[in-house]
Amino acid sequence: MFIEDPREHGLRFNPWKALVVPRPIGWISTLSADGIANLAPFSYFNAVADFPPMVMFAPIGPRPEGGQKDSWCNVLATQEFVVNLVSEPLAHPMNLSSEHLPPDADEFDHAGLEKAPCIKVRPPRVARAPVSLECRLVQALVLPTDAPPIQNNLVIGQVVGIHIADELLVDGQVAIDRYRPLARLGYFDFTVIERGFPLARPDLNPTEVAAELSALLPRGAAGAGPT
Numbered sequence: 001m002f003i004e005d006p007r008e009h010g011l012r013f014n015p016w017k018a019l020v021v022p023r024p025i026g027w028i029s030t031l032s033a034d035g036i037a038n039l040a041p042f043s044y045f046n047a048v049a050d051f052p053p054m055v056m057f058a059p060i061g062p063r064p065e066g067g068q069k070d071s072w073c074n075v076l077a078t079q080e081f082v083v084n085l086v087s088e089p090l091a092h093p094m095n096l097s098s099e100h101l102p103p104d105a106d107e108f109d110h111a112g113l114e115k116a117p118c119i120k121v122r123p124p125r126v127a128r129a130p131v132s133l134e135c136r137l138v139q140a141l142v143l144p145t146d147a148p149p150i151q152n153n154l155v156i157g158q159v160v161g162i163h164i165a166d167e168l169l170v171d172g173q174v175a176i177d178r179y180r181p182l183a184r185l186g187y188f189d190f191t192v193i194e195r196g197f198p199l200a201r202p203d204l205n206p207t208e209v210a211a212e213l214s215a216l217l218p219r220g221a222a223g224a225g226p227t
Contacts, residue, residue: 017043018186022193025182026057027084027094030074031123032103037115038070039097039107039126041086043184051217053159054138055083061151063100070103072140072153079137080121081157084129086182088192094182120161130168130179134161 003009006016026045030038044058059075061068075081086094093111101110108115108124115124118134125132135157143152168178176196183191 013187015186017184018189021185022183022191025086025094025184026055027086027090027097027126027129028057028059028071029082029084029108029123029125030071030080031078032070032074033077036104037106037108037124038074038103039084039111039113040069040071041094041098042071045083048156054156055133055135055159056154056156057083059153059155061153062149065100066149068151068153072155073103074123075137075155075157076140078122080123081135081137081155082118082121082123082125083133083135083157083159084126085131085133087130088180088182090126090128091182091190118161118163125163129163130165130181132163133159134163136160 003015006014009015023043024045026042028040028042028045032038040059042057042059044060046056048054048056057071059069059072061072063069067073071081093113096111097107097113099107099110101107107113108126114127116127116132118125118132121134121136125134138156138158141154141156143154145152164174168174170178177194179193181193183193185191
């Protein structure tokens with residue numbers, strides 16, 4: 001079938017969000033201008049650059065009672081946020097934090113989650129998260145909409161610090177079977193990534209690529225390697 005407008009699909013449910021899958025979940029923690037912590041999951045989220053590392057997430061508004069999402073407002077006010085990555089044991093508290101609460105509510109408390117301090121940014125991170133990325137705002141964009149008052153917002157941030165649980169690292173690599181990140185599928189479905197398989201690019205030797213990148217990068221830049 002061909003669908004010109006995803007909202008006019010003729011199916012029982014809209015297939016749009018079930019097509020681009022699996023999507024990683026950015027569990028975004030922010031602080032309001034008044035210092036109130038906020039935590040919310042976004043599946044319109046991904047990494048977008050390497051040098052420097054950058055991520056994006058899309059806090060699409062408005063809230064049910066009107067006004068833009070707290071995550072969007074907080075990032076604009078403070079220029080900082082944290083991306084907490086969700087592992088399988090955190091599925092339930094992640095889902096609890098998606099509930100629409102008043103702006104003065106703390107989703108960490110609502111979901112029974114402990115906060116941990118960050119090093120370079122002010123918002124707290126989820127203490128139990130296997131990975132947390134400290135980010136500073138690079139650009140906040142308002143994209144076109146064809147369904148006002150829905151506002152399509154896009155946040156791009158530079159990663160200025162990375163927290164990785166020690167138990168995820170095996171022989172200098174992140175072990176996916178220990179990480180077990182949660183990903184969003186369509187509708188109300190999720191999946192757990194529990195295994196991977198190697199598939200080398202036919203025209204690239206990973207060792208040679210790593211050496212070439214190291215030669216191009218300024219002295220002291222870490223983490224060069226093939227993607």
